[in-house]
Amino acid sequence: MRINFVLPLLMRVPVGGFRVVFQYANYFASQGHRVTIIYPRRCVEDPSLSGIVKDALWPTRKRLTAGPLMPWFDFHENVRQKLVAYPDAGSVPDADATIATGWSTAKPVSELPASKGRPFYLIQHYEIWAGKKEDVDASWLLPLKKIVIAQWLIDVGHEIGATDMTHIPNGLDFSAFKLTKPVEGRKMTIVTLNHHEPFKGVPVAIEVLKNYHEIHPEVPIKMFGTMPKGSEIPDWIEYYQNPEQKVLVEDIYNGNSVYLGASRQEGWGLPPAEAMACGCTFVGTDIGGFREFAIDGENALLNPVDDVGGMVSSLRALTQDDQLRCRLATAAERSIRQFTWDRAGSAFLACLD
Template identity: 35%
Template sequence: MRITFVLHLFPRGPIGGFRVVYEYANRLAATGCEVTVVHERWRGDVREAMRDLWHGRSQPRLRAAVTWFEIDPRVRLMIVPELKPENLPPADVTIATHWPTARLLPHVKSTPFHLVQNYDTWDGVEELHEVLKMDVPKIAVSGFLARTLEDLGNTTVTVIPNGLDHDTFQPPTTDLPRGDTVAMLISKHPSKGFATGMKALEQVRNKIPGLRVNAFGVRPRPGDLPEWMTYHHGLEGKTLVENVYHRSAVFLCSSSTEGWGLPAAEAMACGTAVVSTRNGGVEDFCTHNENGLLCDSTDSAGLAQAVTRMLEDDELRTKCVEAGYLTAARMDWSASARSLMSFIRAFHSTVS
């Protein structure tokens, strides 16, 4: 079977939604499928567009540019000047992976699917809802997203949760004392709750003056990040695990909305206790007072209290960490890929 995934751009660093697509591409290629991942050339910046043009001239260049993920050599990568049906390769199945790419689906000649990884309302909902209401089979990565799609009138929705790379995201062989240390993903994207998270950490620091923060992100250190926060730029894989997750007692997720919440899942797998907002996706695997602590998405004071409690209550933190290990262990990319393939085959057979 020929399967094409469509991404809206070629990534410049480790991004969770892209990792999900590459994970699926690798696993489907391993089953014998002919898999192509198509990216649209960077637009609006001549320098970045030229960079994409240069990388796109050969498979080795494209693969070398994705330094943070090992893509199976059987997976074909492409960069096209614009996402149009005529620029896509011949395929039996086309999978859109972000709502703007799903606008292609009514016009492709293959069986269309929409992999829904988030509910992107920050740029307005009218066009988003128009796309999400299209009569196309949808794969939601969380129950939160599936319920959102069903509320919009979708009847063909399946939930396939994301997996984890357990060779990378795992507890340390010797877990050294982590102290009063909190990890947090830093992003200025409106969904990530940067201001809420910062307010919470400032309040925690007022109560625990020795607080240390292992902040990390894909972009260079923001200029408004306080000096008392350590910032790790562009870490991925084992370097992220060793320098952030294994050195932090608590992971703080301050997002207003998450389709899934890969960093929180990764933290669980690495023995870092999770404190998170009730943001949708994370609630699929994080249960309050069982394997983490949850607060309302705009409640910085509540987040601060939860982080402080997790740092000071060794019994609670140990309980959440141990339960988190069990939760993360059930996140299996191979099982997710099998579910995806079964869903694809069921619908492709009805229209082919």
């Protein structure tokens, strides 16, 4: 098959939702399909003269001045990448299937002619943080076959009135995200993600860590993210800015014993899932995007959203009971391995056929 993915924009720093698309692209290509990833300058029409000029110059300027399109990801040799001004009939290649990957791409994909293939919509979040609610809801109601990564998003779709939805959980690359240091014997250390989006709950995570640090100042705490370390992050937190995947796997995930995630909402939480695959015990919030792979008391410790005291208590419990930490981490590493890209990719391909 010829398969197109339409991304919302070009993003050169690591983004979880983009990584999911790229993993699907690589899997499809490994199965002999021809895949094109399309990065538009915009997903809304701009008929102005300045817009037309910018459209004409943008692809060439980006390629000449910015280096590799996605320097943080290794693509299969049969995955093609294309810069376009706007994803319309003239810029999107003919295909058997074209897949929208965000709310802003859904309408352009729905308007493509039949020569671009059957239209699909990969839904990874309820993106009202990225667009107006009425626009996001409208994208879910378009006549597109929807691949939805989490059950809570299926539930949102039902509330909106969306139809033709299939639940396919994400996969993980276990050739990269794997256990390299034994769970037993790891010292108590905590790591968490820094992110600018409010739904990630970073201010809550910092408050949890401050409260915990007052009780256990001896426990090392680390943080990582694509952005620089801000003044809101205490000096006693070691920070990794935009770490390479090797550093992420070896030093951040395998190099720590507990991953803290205080998100208020997630589509399907990739970082905690990756950390679990690398032997971290997960302390997080009881939200739909985490419940896809985390079960309180079985392979994680989950708390209500914004429950600072509850998360501090969970961290203290792991500090005081290493057997509990090891039991949860071992169960997590085993249970997370069901989420393979072979499983997700074959299910997605079955929908495309």
